Amino acid sequence: MSIARRPWLCGMALWGFSSRWTLAHADPSRKLQNRLELWANFAGRTQNLRAQVRLRRESALLERPLAVTGTLFFRTPDALLLRDDDPAGISTWIERGVLRLVPHRADVPAPELPDRHDPASEWLVEHLVALFAPPPPGELGFPRARVLVPPGSGYRLEFAPLRGSLARRVVRTMTVQLDPVAGAVTRIVLAEAQGDRLSIDLEDHRQNLDPADIAGPFEALRSRVGG
Amino acid sequence: MSGAPATPTPATSARSRRWEGRGVARLLVVLALVLAGVLALRWGEGPRLEDGARPWLPAEHRPDDRLGLVRLEIAREGVATTEELLRAADHIRETLGAKWRPLEPPAEALAAWTDAHALLLMPLSQHAALQVRMTNTAIEDAVRALRGRLASPFFALIGAEARRDPLGLRSLARSASEEGVGTRGGPTLATDRGDALRRDGRVLWLLHAAEREHATWEALTEELAGRGITLARPQVEHAAERVPLSDAATRLAWLVAGGLTALLAAAYRAMARPLALVIGTGLLACACLRFLGPWDALALPWLALAVVGAVAVATIPGRIAALGGLLLATALVPLAWSPIPTWAQWGFPWFLLGVGMAGVAQLGRLFAAPTDDASPDTGDVHWTRRAWIALVLTLGSGAVVTTRLAPETFAALTPSDAAFSPYAPDRIVWAWSAPASSSEAALDTAALDTHGWSDALARSDVRIEGPGHLLLAPDELARRREALGALGLADRLAQLEHTLQAHGFRSAAFGEFLRGAADEHQSPSSRAALQTPLARWIKRHLADEDGQVRVRTSFHLPPDADALPRLTHHDGTPVQLFGPAAFEATLRPNLPSFVVSTTLVQLWLAMTLVWLRHRDLRRALFVAAMAVATLVTTSLLLVPFDVPPRLAALPAWLWLAAYAAMATVRGLERPRDVRGTALLALLPVVPALAFAVLGIPEWMPLAAVLGVGGPLAVLWGCVVAPRLLPAPPRAVPPAGEA
Numbered sequence: 001m002s003i004a005r006r007p008w009l010c011g012m013a014l015w016g017f018s019s020r021w022t023l024a025h026a027d028p029s030r031k032l033q034n035r036l037e038l039w040a041n042f043a044g045r046t047q048n049l050r051a052q053v054r055l056r057r058e059s060a061l062l063e064r065p066l067a068v069t070g071t072l073f074f075r076t077p078d079a080l081l082l083r084d085d086d087p088a089g090i091s092t093w094i095e096r097g098v099l100r101l102v103p104h105r106a107d108v109p110a111p112e113l114p115d116r117h118d119p120a121s122e123w124l125v126e127h128l129v130a131l132f133a134p135p136p137p138g139e140l141g142f143p144r145a146r147v148l149v150p151p152g153s154g155y156r157l158e159f160a161p162l163r164g165s166l167a168r169r170v171v172r173t174m175t176v177q178l179d180p181v182a183g184a185v186t187r188i189v190l191a192e193a194q195g196d197r198l199s200i201d202l203e204d205h206r207q208n209l210d211p212a213d214i215a216g217p218f219e220a221l222r223s224r225v226g227g
Numbered sequence: 228m229s230g231a232p233a234t235p236t237p238a239t240s241a242r243s244r245r246w247e248g249r250g251v252a253r254l255l256v257v258l259a260l261v262l263a264g265v266l267a268l269r270w271g272e273g274p275r276l277e278d279g280a281r282p283w284l285p286a287e288h289r290p291d292d293r294l295g296l297v298r299l300e301i302a303r304e305g306v307a308t309t310e311e312l313l314r315a316a317d318h319i320r321e322t323l324g325a326k327w328r329p330l331e332p333p334a335e336a337l338a339a340w341t342d343a344h345a346l347l348l349m350p351l352s353q354h355a356a357l358q359v360r361m362t363n364t365a366i367e368d369a370v371r372a373l374r375g376r377l378a379s380p381f382f383a384l385i386g387a388e389a390r391r392d393p394l395g396l397r398s399l400a401r402s403a404s405e406e407g408v409g410t411r412g413g414p415t416l417a418t419d420r421g422d423a424l425r426r427d428g429r430v431l432w433l434l435h436a437a438e439r440e441h442a443t444w445e446a447l448t449e450e451l452a453g454r455g456i457t458l459a460r461p462q463v464e465h466a467a468e469r470v471p472l473s474d475a476a477t478r479l480a481w482l483v484a485g486g487l488t489a490l491l492a493a494a495y496r497a498m499a500r501p502l503a504l505v506i507g508t509g510l511l512a513c514a515c516l517r518f519l520g521p522w523d524a525l526a527l528p529w530l531a532l533a534v535v536g537a538v539a540v541a542t543i544p545g546r547i548a549a550l551g552g553l554l555l556a557t558a559l560v561p562l563a564w565s566p567i568p569t570w571a572q573w574g575f576p577w578f579l580l581g582v583g584m585a586g587v588a589q590l591g592r593l594f595a596a597p598t599d600d601a602s603p604d605t606g607d608v609h610w611t612r613r614a615w616i617a618l619v620l621t622l623g624s625g626a627v628v629t630t631r632l633a634p635e636t637f638a639a640l641t642p643s644d645a646a647f648s649p650y651a652p653d654r655i656v657w658a659w660s661a662p663a664s665s666s667e668a669a670l671d672t673a674a675l676d677t678h679g680w681s682d683a684l685a686r687s688d689v690r691i692e693g694p695g696h697l698l699l700a701p702d703e704l705a706r707r708r709e710a711l712g713a714l715g716l717a718d719r720l721a722q723l724e725h726t727l728q729a730h731g732f733r734s735a736a737f738g739e740f741l742r743g744a745a746d747e748h749q750s751p752s753s754r755a756a757l758q759t760p761l762a763r764w765i766k767r768h769l770a771d772e773d774g775q776v777r778v779r780t781s782f783h784l785p786p787d788a789d790a791l792p793r794l795t796h797h798d799g800t801p802v803q804l805f806g807p808a809a810f811e812a813t814l815r816p817n818l819p820s821f822v823v824s825t826t827l828v829q830l831w832l833a834m835t836l837v838w839l840r841h842r843d844l845r846r847a848l849f850v851a852a853m854a855v856a857t858l859v860t861t862s863l864l865l866v867p868f869d870v871p872p873r874l875a876a877l878p879a880w881l882w883l884a885a886y887a888a889m890a891t892v893r894g895l896e897r898p899r900d901v902r903g904t905a906l907l908a909l910l911p912v913v914p915a916l917a918f919a920v921l922g923i924p925e926w927m928p929l930a931a932v933l934g935v936g937g938p939l940a941v942l943w944g945c946v947v948a949p950r951l952l953p954a955p956p957r958a959v960p961p962a963g964e965a
Contacts, residue, residue: 061737068378084378111389118384162308165428188380194383
């Protein structure tokens with residue numbers, strides 16, 4: 001029995017399309033779990049981390065987007081420091097859940113921050129730190145965020161404040177791009193409710209350095225502002 | 228009716244004849260009591276009771292109970308969210324309709340108002356700082372710092388402020404804008420509609436006028452519970468927790484009547500006299516409840532004490548009954564000069580009531596068995612060395628106790644304010660502006676006052692809530708315009724625009740605040756404010772009495788505040804503060820001296836009465852010493868029970884002193900009457916037990932003092948006193964003297 005060429009070709013095309021469709025519409029929870037496992041693969045091994053960053057802010061306040069470089073430091077369990085290279089810039093320092101914004105110039109006063117329990121501040125602090133911290137054993141959940149895999153290519157995860165949270169008045173989404181092999185965070189895009197968009201590209205990740213190398217920038221800030 | 232059988236002596240035979248001859252009188256008394264009972268039931272509108280929390284507060288210090296708070300709280304995390312809390316508030320607001328009131332100034336309207344007027348609202352004292360912030364260098368630094376902040380992921384949290392106010396000028400104006408009405412940095416955030424949202428977004432507060440039907444609230448509570456939100460009305464719940472005074476009054480009447488009847492019946496082994504005493508005094512008490520008053524939780528115990536006192540007087544020998552009655556009737560008279568309105572109101576009527584009650588109780592003597600009212604055992608007394616020593620020791624210990632006296636005010640009796648926080652009535656005091664002929668004029672006056680107050684309280688945690696911050700009186704407005712004009716604002720704004728552009732900013736995106744400030748046609752006047760969406764919130768602070776309008780400005784005190792702010796009006800006159808905390812603050816410094824002086828006046832009255840009766844100063848002094856001994860030993864005995872001296876119990880202490888004086892007078896007259904002594908000792912325990920079980924918080928301190936002090940008073944007066952001050956033997960008086 002022979003199979004005619006046209007039905008064979010049609011059958012092959014149909015099989016190819018359906019398999020591609022099946023891949024594209026794979027079980028989203030499974031896909032999300034895979035991404036989270038990929039992320040946890042890197043974060044779970046982190047004792048400390050240093051990475052070079054490139055920041056780019058698109059804002060209605062600016063004629064052209066702002067672009068600066070800087071360095072990100074993280075050490076377990078919950079200390080994060082994002083320091084830009086602009087001499088008139090600012091360091092964003094989070095430790096034990098407390099956020100501080102420290103201008104590089106000593107004569108510039110620190111901006112006044114909202115209360116520590118401000119929903120948006122709390123949400124951002126919690127989730128920025130959680131991106132780099134090892135997840136608790138056996139847990140890959142983010143109870144205060146809606147986590148999904150955004151459409152499009154790349155290994156990405158999107159975090160958004162829960163529906164009804166007051167944090168949504170400030171933060172719309174935080175999208176994270178992962179390294180497809182190692183699982184390191186390579187890009188964070190923050191979509192703010194007022195329309196600004198901040199993207200932070202991370203490269204040259206150095207994981208688990210000598211603790212003294214990481215402690216230096218934190219101690220320098222601590223000696224400056226106390227606490 | 229029964230009585231003890233007469234002994235076959237000549238004296239008792241004579242008494243028996245008199246006893247039998249009182250039959251008509253007894254019949255008449257019974258008929259009169261029945262008639263009085265029928266009339267009391269037919270006439271009047273029921274007891275005139277006034278129930279309410281904090282009955283000790285004068286009317287002007289009472290929180291406005293025409294407004295009620297509603298507290299919405301997310302009960303189950305994940306089920307309800309802040310958005311749903313806000314939606315629930317919308318629903319309640321729709322249900323309440325015109326009864327809803329803005330608790331806080333609506334956030335959007337307030338922001339619009341302060342943005343438009345912030346520079347004008349900035350105090351003149353800040354203009355020097357304003358000038359420094361608007362130099363070229365300062366502008367350059369501010370714009371550079373702003374650009375630096377853009378690199379932080381947290382710029383969104385501070386960006387809105389930077390957009391509105393790139394030079395940070397609002398911090399200078401803050402004391403005159405949001406900070407002034409307490410919406411910034413406080414425990415709550417005002418919502419756009421004017422409710423208050425706790426900063427964590429889990430609790431929301433609404434204000435409403437008057438009460439809607441209970442069914443409406445029940446339906447709302449049930450509906451919201453299904454959505455994971457609990458609805459609470461703290462005032463209503465506190466009132467529900469409190470035992471209704473009408474219930475307590477009924478139970479108090481039955482408990483005291485029942486207790487007295489049982490006690491008297493056990494003492495006399497008869498029913499006629501107890502019933503006559505209890506029914507007679509009880510009917511008078513019921514008549515007082517119906518026709519006098521209103522009776523609140525502070526006054527009602529006085530009535531019960533009047534009944535018990537009258538019964539006690541009826542049990543002592545007739546020869547000293549008048550003195551005993553007067554001693555108890557004058558017990559609370561010194562309170563006529565007290566700052567507590569209820570006490571001041573009842574001080575003198577209490578005297579008449581006590582005398583009347585004691586007079587009615589004397590009718591019970593018609594039912595007395597011949598031996599019950601026997602002649603006195605003794606007559607004059609003589610002083611011994613022991614008596615002098617006792618006198619010195621008692622007065623000395625009284626003086627020591629007095630120096631250590633630190634009585635508590637009524638604050639301990641107020642319910643926990645956790646459910647009200649941060650709107651706890653006990654943490655809010657208020658001041659009234661001088662009356663004016665129109666709302667605008669009153670608001671102008673309040674504005675002058677409030678700007679001074681915010682300067683005075685700038686470094687404290689006191690939150691000022693009132694419309695005065697948002698406004699400027701016409702003269703002050705002109706002064707500030709002139710001062711701002713001298714700063715060359717337009718030139719500085721042009722420099723700011725240039726600097727922003729030089730650093731890559733779009734200058735058009737900034738300066739809502741500055742543009743508003745530069746507009747000369749805008750002015751934060753009271754007339755303008757009353758035409759904005761803030762008007763409803765502003766009007767909540769106005770009180771119109773006969774065309775005289777006053778503005779109320781509230782001060783929210785921090786929980787650890789131990790003193791009230793000392794403020795003056797703009798014309799230099801001291802500000803009088805109102806509210807529970809203000810009343811407490813006026814009471815507290817004078818409390819020990821008030822308690823001591825009231826007690827001394829009461830003792831002096833007792834001494835005077837004893838002296839007038841016996842013309843014997845030493846006896847009067849001794850009676851007062853026994854009263855002091857009673858007070859001292861009672862206060863010492865209450866220490867192990869951790870019952871601090873409370874102002875609420877002051878009437879009980881005064882009554883106790885009078886009771887001890889009466890017991891001493893009786894003890895010196897009839898030292899060997901054990902049954903009468905036991906009866907006197909147990910009589911105050913009856914109301915004490917009733918007060919203890921009825922659950923009215925104001926009555927608990929009375930229960931402790933009466934329960935412990937009553938028997939002690941009789942111990943000192945009837946047991947110790949006759950042994951310290953023995954009477955010389957005297958001849959048995961002729962029969963029939965009684």
